Amino acid sequence: MTTVIDVANVNKTFKLHYERNQSLKERLLHPRSGRTEIFQALQDISFTVDAGETVGIVGHNGSGKSTLLKCICGVLQPTSGSISLRGNLAALLELGAGFQVELSGRDNVYLYGTMLGFSKKRIEQIFDEIVAFSEIEHFIDTQVKFYSSGMYVRLAFAVAVNVNPDILVVDEVLAVGDERFQAKCIDRIRRFQQEGRAILLVTHSADQVRALCDRAVVLDGGRMLANGDVADSLRIFRDALMQESVAHQTEGEAASIVVDAVTTPNGSFDVATGAAMRFDVQLTSETAYSGNFVMEIYSRDGVLICRTDRQSSPVNLRPGVNLVSVELPHVPLLDGIFDINVGIVDERGSNVKAWSEKVATMQVTYGGREGGLVELGALIRQQ
């Protein structure tokens, strides 16, 4: 496989100014005033991305993921280490950052396209495609300042994806536009994947990573915690999040809960569509804890099938070993392999206390002819 992005031992430090003295007077009068502190935003990051791969970068706020992305795009220079790229790269750090509002949509397509590094000829060839994708045919010769924010963003996204870069870098911009446009963007990204282009996606949505990525890199406090399989990386990401939330809690609450095992009464995770299924989850808690139990079922291509109600599934854990059982009266899934995540969240259902990713795998067999993910048992009659 051809490596298209090679990040080698990248470090990035920032100087934090406590007093921003940028005027000459300030500098002359108080040359030493204003403490500065070195902040290490990235610490020895190394990973590669091959052609055709989609890699997600996950991490919570301030973990350095945007800094890393900016280094890769060349907006920021790393303090040390090197980043090599092969092929051309289009970065969507902020949609429409290069737009000149006084100019028409048409002029901006050319300006933005050349800014992303594509030739005028190339843009001319795909101009109609860009306009069609953005769905603003009627307004293409209107000044961009009269555009609605949705139109603005759509045009910018249309330019960036239609120039067909070898590497597409996306920073949480998929959350724009209405649902239909978002679906169109996701669809375009999937086409990119099929065409063997590399995509680097920054997000804090674990669902998006599961749905789109082949691999995930987890950043925390500027360090790389994981780089590998999506499920493994997400587990490490969740663990890191949890440690953080434990650290933020008062001492009395700082109990650790561990998911020990998930078993079934007969030891088998194979089930037929429509049959009942029961999981026994064994949890060890250090102290007593009242919260909610959550279970997630994912399909193998990362679609969340179901997440149980995390606000009204209360469990009162005692210190020591606890057993929680989950009963599915009849499994509506069609055949396939499904991954199961379980965890404990607090009473409001917002903070995760314990989490175990891919703790079990369920195999469903189906004898009928319905297709898709679930059996609806549809009855079709001519009236």
Add this chain to the structure above:
Amino acid sequence: MDDAASAPHHIASLADAPVRVVSARIGLGTRLSNLWGRRELLRNLIASDIRIQYKGSVLGIVWSMLSPAFTLAIFDLVFSIFLKNGIPNFVIYLFAGLVVWNMFFAGVMSATSVIVDRAGLVKKVSFPREILPLSNVGSAVVYFVIQLGVLLLFCGALGHAPDWHFFLVLPVTFACLCFFTAALAIVMSALTVYLRDLKHLTAVALQLWFYLTPVVYSYENSLAPALHKHGLATLYFLNPITLIVLTFQRTFYVSSTVISTVTHQPLNLLPTWSLGQYFERNLACLGGMIVLFLIALAIFGRLEGNFESEL
């Protein structure tokens, strides 16, 4: 199916693609080749700059010809009626220097704050940043060419023929002007990110600089004797704009010595160098300016690493 079929081709062609290094520091050679590779962006930025300037005005780009023409007409009126300095066709002399100064001033002044003004772009889109100040210089060049056209029209209207031989020297002089303006524009745009006062300081410094350059006065007539006496002439010529202005004045105004229309005494306006001497000096100047331009790029490279955290 089409997509799937094209995938291997795509990957195969990628294997041959050159590897670009986005490392801690970009060398001067890479910097120059990056700049050359992005010349279309430069052209687009200049075009959009000019388009925005005249957006919504009825006459549009015609204004860029009209306003210097009006300036010229007003100067003509003022210097032939109120401020008689005895120099025949003084407007031509004045305007020959002024086109040079205007380009230098516009280029440096607009570039000084360009990176700060377009922080949103600089922080979010990757491209060689020096293109921003260079695009300001580029639009200054466009206006310069238009003003030069106005000057030639005026020469024709006044029946004053330029010295056509000097058009051999002018390209070199023009290159000097471009490289010098670009060098200063690049350095100032980067420094202003760290010291916001520079925007205002530059405005003041350029005003002083204007009077250190023989645009509204004649070097030979008013300064040369005193400077030579104190041995300061070399110092005066350290200002590259001086040589450039003198060459333009020599080209368009032609006569080095004129008979004053007021005192009827001979007046020395311009140095009495030969065409060859002008050429030599301009070539030497060009060499210096290119070196200066490269130094400016290197300085920019050192400063741009922290743009993101300073903007």
